[in-house]
Amino acid sequence: MVNLKQFNYGELERWVRKQGWKKFRAKQLARWIYNKKAGSYDEMTDLSKELRNYLKENTKLNALELITYEKSKEDGSIKLLWRLEDGHTVETVFIPEKGHNTICVSTQVGCxxxxxxxxxxKDGLIRNLTTAEIVDQYIQTQRFVGLDRRISNVVFMGMGEPLANYDNVKKAVQIMTDDRMLGLSNRKITISSSGIIHQIKRMYEDSSFPQVRLAVSLNAADQKTRTQLMPISETNTLEDLMDTLNSLPVKTGYRIMLEYVLIKDVNDRPEDAHRLARLIGKNKKRYKVNLIPFNPYPGSPYERPDEDRVNKFHQILWQYNIGAFVRWSKGQDISAACGQLRKKDLGEKISFLTKESLKT
Ligand code: SF4
Known part of the structure; x- marks a missing residue:
């Protein structure tokens, strides 16, 4: 049975015509699904009962079922755990920020x-998420937190490598940026990749991939350390990655974000900061550096650097006039921070809160 959130607008129109309906039905459906964020066909009150019954019998509207959620006492971010139709689970994080709200979506089960x-x-890759499963994270989270707390920013930084699920992510971005659907600003969507070079090039060459922001996990400024942290660097070397990033046609206002997880005694020394500055070299205007102090998790092999070390690293980059920012990850107390989402996290530590208490 087809899920309607699987279609971009052109596909939705084609599907509507195939049912023998007039084109305006696509507009009507898109308004209910994306604008009003209807959770059931019964909410679509301007559709005839007959039509609603047809939709109920032949299509699906939702792709996720909320299992549980947890709210950070530190910063109000909320981690939501969803069950997919085949029983697998994925997580989404809602991050309230000053003046806007952000959602961090997953693109794969595992990675x-x-x-x-x-x-x-830790559990490897189980499968790619469908377009509907990606888009529904946005819609259901928005319903959950309330339509008055509009989610304006989307970061593809949850579970999975977005560019390894290229087609489904591309269609999700089309749905998110289409004014007839979710209508988000391209500038407020960020795709974060571990640095799969051919997929990054493909994304920039693909005229049907809406132009959004790119973030790349760098994590080291030398090949040896990067390979230790990211085995993908063996085949997608640091040198080739930087050559590619330096040559991308990046629009003004769309600086590439270099994500750098700072790990104690691995990549956080002053000489690492100087090396990173030299690696960026004359391309300072092309990049912004996000420094993310590592979030240890139970059994993690690495430690978080202390604040002085983080500040020193930050200062060195500024001395080179490189735009660098420290991101003390949100939601640390609920394991919602970068690199901490997991396929299954149904442990006892998830507390069941009432929906009302989340709004306080
Ligand atoms: S940080 Fe984790 S989720 Fe992201 S690409 Fe690496 S292994 Fe995958």
């Missing part, structure tokens, strides 16, 4: 990339 500092990768 095959195998970064050694990442909690998500």
């Amino acid at each position: 095959a990339v195998g970064c050694t500092f990442c909690f998500t990768t």
